[in-house]
Amino acid sequence: MAADDFIANKWTQLAGLKNGPVSAESYRSPAFYQLERERVFGRSWLIMGRVEEIARPHSFMVKEIEICEASVLITRDGEGRVQAFHNVCSHRHNLLVSEPQGCSQLIKCPYHGWAYGTDGELRGVPDEKCFVGLDRKTAGLAKIATEVWNGWIFINLERKPSVSLEDFLGDFGSFLANMEYPNADNPIVVEAQLNCNWKVVADAFSESYHIPVIHPETIGTTFASTSNRTGRLMDARFFGPHRFCSMYGNPEYRPHDHQKVEQLAYSQVQTGSTIAAGKVGSMDAFLAHPSVNPTRTKSWSMDVNFVFPNFNLDTGPGGFWTHHFWPTSYHTTRHEVRFYVPKALSVRERFQQEHYLSRVVEVLVEDVSNVARVQRGLESGAKEAMYLQDNEALLRHSVHHVEKWAQSATVQEAMSE
Ligand code: FES
Ligand SMILES: [Fe+2]
Structure with a gap:
């Protein structure tokens, strides 16, 4: 990115939001959780x-x-x-x-x-x-x-x-319409009970700022590089309460010489990222959808499509995968992840998939190992607010809309501009 086209709050502006600290109350308040029950999950x-x-x-x-x-x-x-x-x-x-x-x-x-x-x-x-x-x-x-x-x-x-599904999805429906979902009949389900508010874990999968720090050994050099050290976003879009971003992928990424296992798996996908289950060529129809990597950048790892309030549809070079963030109390969450993988037709393909799954589950464990620490910090009450940078605009947008739904007496009011 050239120095002169840098705008420090580009995505935040696009989300129609102001800079400044964001209240932590919605992450730690039992009273707010009751509002989420009635007004967010009860009406979405x-x-x-x-x-x-x-x-x-x-x-x-x-x-x-x-x-x-x-x-x-x-x-x-x-x-x-x-x-x-x-x-x-x-x-x-x-x-x-x-x-x-x-x-x-x-x-x-x-x-x-x-x-x-x-x-x-x-x-x-x-x-x-x-x-x-x-x-x-x-x-x-x-x-x-x-x-x-x-x-x-x-x-x-x-x-x-109070609202039809069509109106609830609004322009996000048009954005995602007619996407093909490869291997939709073959999900691998990973489920975890986590000691954090549901938004803490949803946030962990909505920004790439943490990736070089939490994931240095797994995806630190695929989602960041010397030209984008902190994993700045490639694109972000906002559709009422729903949101989207494209994350950076290092097109120069190759497994190191000593990473023999990954090298062997990588030769099957060649996507610039081992976060992929499908083979090169098998994903063409899916990748041709205008909303999969919509800016058509070569520096692409994956997209996050977040359907309000609690569903994350990820799309990447090897297909799609999903997260459900189900609150079970104000500070516990049931996290369900589904990876949709092709049915392997050869030993090589099976090997590549096993590599993919072990890699993504390793990444997941790195993410969810940290969420209880965040919740402890939030509940300590040490701070009133969080500081969010521009590449965390999806989190700011999330808090804004959850608070808006919780405060609105009607869905019409919650969905008003
Ligand atoms: S038959 Fe279902 S409760 Fe009696
Ligand atoms: Fe992560």
């Missing part, structure tokens, strides 16, 4: 997963939204329709399904045996004659508003969502 459209997870008719999956005390049953019925219901039996409200996924035309409650179809209808009641006045039509499972968008299953826990 939330991504539950992809349609490939319930590909077959009568397949279903259960997802927990701890912050809202909701257990959600997502089904594909015999006609192929995807719907979400509360995973709660109508009889005496036992949790209906206990396994994370399954496939069956009838879903039976393990308490007294009431049975439901994958369309949510009540199908069977043992000794039904003794239930006087029971109307099966109104005793089906409680529906949750559901939309499928580009293969992503969204739900909204408001009985009548």
Whole structure:
């Protein structure tokens, strides 16, 4: 970057935000957490997963939204329709399904045996004659508003969502529309319980300023270089409460001579970054999407697409991967990561994938090993505010919008410009 086109607060300005310290309260306040429950998670459209997870008719999956005390049953019925219901039996409200996924035309409650179809209808009641006045039509499972968008299953826990999914996504929907998702049917899931507020871990995956410091041995020289020592962003964009950035990648990166294992794996991907699972040539359609590396820079490692409030869709040279940040209390989080990898067709490909996975999991461990320290520091109350630099503009944008939703009586107000 030439010295004369440097603007110290370029991304912050683009986000429509002012410089200056950012309050730490939303990261450590139990009272704020209650507002997040009702006004952020209780009113937003939330991504539950992809349609490939319930590909077959009568397949279903259960997802927990701890912050809202909701257990959600997502089904594909015999006609192929995807719907979400509360995973709660109508009889005496036992949790209906206990396994994370399954496939069956009838879903039976393990308490007294009431049975439901994958369309949510009540199908069977043992000794039904003794239930006087029971109307099966109104005793089906409680529906949750559901939309499928580009293969992503969204739900909204408001009985009548205040905003349509289309309006909720706004211009971010147009930005991401029609993206292809390679290997979407083959996720490798990594889940961790973390001792930090959900925004602490979301922040760790929304900036690259920390990379040369926390990850010197793993990705320190792929996400930074002598020409970009602190991993300054290549691009950032903001769409209402949603956000995007492109992170720098060192195009000169090559494994060192002594890194024989990586050299062997690298020869399979040749992307300038080992953060890639797909082979060169197999990702062309995906990489051609105008919103994958939209500036078409050669110095590119990956993009972050953050769907408000808690979903991070990452895109890189080898495909996509995702993070869910599920709050379980004001200072604990369930972090779910999914890496979507090709099905290996040869030993070489298998080797490359194993290398990729061990590398990304090593990076993940470096990130999540630090989050409890941040939370301890925040909760010490030593400081009122955090100092954020321009390349941390996504974090500033996150706090701004979470606070705005928490403070707004209506979703219309929360989403107003
Ligand atoms: S609670 Fe489900 S059958 Fe009784
Ligand atoms: Fe990191």
